[in-house]
Amino acid sequence: MPHGASRFNVVSVALGLAFLYLPITILVVYSFNASRLVTLWGGWSLAWYRELLRDDAVLEAAWISLRVAFVSATAATILGTLAAIVLARMGRFRGRLLFSGMIYAPLVMPEVITGLSLLLLFVALNVDRGFWTVVIAHVTLTMCFVTVIVQSRLADFDRSLEEAAMDLGCPPFRTFLAVTLPLIAPAIAAGWMLAFSLSLDDLVIASFTTGPGATTLPIRIYSEVRMGVKPEINAVCTIMIAIVALGTIAASLLTKRGAARRDRAALGAQV
Amino acid sequence: MASRTDRRGWHARIVVLLPYLWLALFFLAPFLIVLKISLSQAALAQPPYLPVFDLAAGWAGLKEFAAQLSADSFRLLASDIIYLLSYLKSLEVAAVSTAILVLIGYPVAYGIARAPRAWQPLLVMAVILPFWTSFLIRVYAWINILQRDGLFNEVLLRLHVIDVPVAWLSSDTAIYIGVVYSYLPFMVLPLYATLEKMDGSLLEAAADLGCPRWKAFWLVTFPLSLPGLAAGALLCFIPIVGEFVIPDLLGGSETLMIGQTLWTEFFSNRDWPVASAIAIALLMLLLAPILFYERLQKRSLQGDA
Numbered sequence: 001m002p003h004g005a006s007r008f009n010v011v012s013v014a015l016g017l018a019f020l021y022l023p024i025t026i027l028v029v030y031s032f033n034a035s036r037l038v039t040l041w042g043g044w045s046l047a048w049y050r051e052l053l054r055d056d057a058v059l060e061a062a063w064i065s066l067r068v069a070f071v072s073a074t075a076a077t078i079l080g081t082l083a084a085i086v087l088a089r090m091g092r093f094r095g096r097l098l099f100s101g102m103i104y105a106p107l108v109m110p111e112v113i114t115g116l117s118l119l120l121l122f123v124a125l126n127v128d129r130g131f132w133t134v135v136i137a138h139v140t141l142t143m144c145f146v147t148v149i150v151q152s153r154l155a156d157f158d159r160s161l162e163e164a165a166m167d168l169g170c171p172p173f174r175t176f177l178a179v180t181l182p183l184i185a186p187a188i189a190a191g192w193m194l195a196f197s198l199s200l201d202d203l204v205i206a207s208f209t210t211g212p213g214a215t216t217l218p219i220r221i222y223s224e225v226r227m228g229v230k231p232e233i234n235a236v237c238t239i240m241i242a243i244v245a246l247g248t249i250a251a252s253l254l255t256k257r258g259a260a261r262r263d264r265a266a267l268g269a270q271v
Numbered sequence: 272m273a274s275r276t277d278r279r280g281w282h283a284r285i286v287v288l289l290p291y292l293w294l295a296l297f298f299l300a301p302f303l304i305v306l307k308i309s310l311s312q313a314a315l316a317q318p319p320y321l322p323v324f325d326l327a328a329g330w331a332g333l334k335e336f337a338a339q340l341s342a343d344s345f346r347l348l349a350s351d352i353i354y355l356l357s358y359l360k361s362l363e364v365a366a367v368s369t370a371i372l373v374l375i376g377y378p379v380a381y382g383i384a385r386a387p388r389a390w391q392p393l394l395v396m397a398v399i400l401p402f403w404t405s406f407l408i409r410v411y412a413w414i415n416i417l418q419r420d421g422l423f424n425e426v427l428l429r430l431h432v433i434d435v436p437v438a439w440l441s442s443d444t445a446i447y448i449g450v451v452y453s454y455l456p457f458m459v460l461p462l463y464a465t466l467e468k469m470d471g472s473l474l475e476a477a478a479d480l481g482c483p484r485w486k487a488f489w490l491v492t493f494p495l496s497l498p499g500l501a502a503g504a505l506l507c508f509i510p511i512v513g514e515f516v517i518p519d520l521l522g523g524s525e526t527l528m529i530g531q532t533l534w535t536e537f538f539s540n541r542d543w544p545v546a547s548a549i550a551i552a553l554l555m556l557l558l559a560p561i562l563f564y565e566r567l568q569k570r571s572l573q574g575d576a
Contacts, residue, residue: 009386012378013378023412086286104569109510136297139293208537221407228418
């Protein structure tokens with residue numbers, strides 16, 4: 001694609017970004033509003049954050065959500081990375097079509113269907129619903145996103161590096177640890193972050209698969225939001241946005257360093 | 272390739288089996304259970320459906336189980352107009368919003384692809400960032416704006432576009448705003464990926480031969496971007512059909528989207544068989560687009576479709 005943006009290009013990107021950011025900005029600003037009314041600006045204040053710190057139900061839900069997200073993202077990253085290696089490196093094997101089908105389908109499957117079907121499975125297996133059923137549900141959903149991210153990285157990089165190591169007598173497993181893993185590490189990290197934030201975000205699947213004592217933050221927020229706008233909720237949302245923003249920036253710095261190194265290597269190869 | 276397969280050791284087998292078994296157990300098997308329960312009947316029991324499958328009863332139990340299966344739930348879906356309207360509403364919302372998403376998303380993706388190279392990662396990041404913040408938060412942000420004494424009415428009143436506050440919430444307009452807002456990154460990113468990879472020399476050739484820029488866009492750029500456009504459209508269309516959160520928080524209560532109907536049947540009416548039947552019917556409806564999407568994905572990621 002040739003570069004050189006016309007005025008139309010600049011305006012459309014600017015409008016698009018404004019559309020994406022304006023609502024979030026408004027939400028963040030009003031979390032600092034001293035007045036309870038959205039239309040009324042009562043000056044800057046941290047009142048809603050103080051209120052939030054006293055709200056045990058929300059804090060408890062946030063703690064559960066963070067634990068679910070951490071455990072499920074970690075498991076999903078392991079399973080998702082394995083699946084990516086299968087799809088990118090294992091060539092053809094019996095059942096490959098079904099395998100890739102099961103990887104791509106959850107990406108677009110409506111959440112109500114995934115949630116309902118997992119719940120019915122847990123009922124059929126007579127499993128008590130709670131923390132672990134939500135974790136299992138989130139692993140199933142998010143591992144496929146990890147697979148797609150890691151797989152595209154595996155498809156990108158130069159396979160001759162792996163082949164060289166193996167030609168020199170390095171066994172496949174050690175080749176993977178010494179050559180492949182460091183090269184796909186940024187993609188794995190990005191996959192973990194995506195899995196973490198998807199899990200932290202999910203309302204529908206968690207609602208189906210949760211049980212007593214495992215009310216996650218989105219479920220809690222949802223029940224509050226149904227009653228209407230509350231400044232405390234703006235405060236919770238602002239904190240979540242801040243965490244995600246910091247995480248994303250950290251992740252992009254990580255991958256950027258990897259990308260810069262990669263570009264230098266590619267340049268060296270051309271010269 | 273076959274000889275290579277044979278040389279694979281035990282850890283290669285584990286690498287395949289772990290994710291395979293996980294998905295078979297937690298993604299594939301549940302669908303069979305949904306299918307089974309959609310053929311059951313609602314009952315005041317725990318779990319709330321009949322018949323319950325009892326392995327201990329052996330062959331006789333299995334025969335009795337099979338005899339009790341019924342298509343009543345599906346008959347109900349076909350006979351009660353509410354369900355049909357719900358499906359149609361979902362398809363309408365998904366189709367119209369996907370069209371709006373293309374109209375908004377294409378210029379944005381195109382603009383980013385034409386931006387200076389150094390800027391592009393930053394712009395892509397700017398599009399992705401809101402997608403990483405919670406879905407719920409993004410929908411909630413619009414409740415802030417669209418409510419009767421919200422900012423949107425305030426601005427329109429100040430500009431004298433309207434004289435009295437309009438009830439934006441609980442309407443289809445609010446659903447469309449919420450859907451387009453939430454799904455925009457899903458449309459922009461695949462489109463950008465295709466546009467960015469495009470060979471610039473094709474457009475140069477067109478320009479050299481005297482083709483005006485807008486014509487070159489229609490004759491060269493647009494046809495070449497169709498795979499990205501299709502991927503983006505499917506990535507939006509399919510989940511929007513089953514969307515629950517957005518219509519539930521922003522929409523009205525006249526005609527529910529199918530995701531809401533399923534939710535209501537399950538959580539409020541506790542009719543698990545009908546909820547399952549809705550899920551099966553929805554899945555049938557989406558099967559063709561899902562398979563099409565999978566083909567596109569495979570082609571772009573593996574290049575071996």
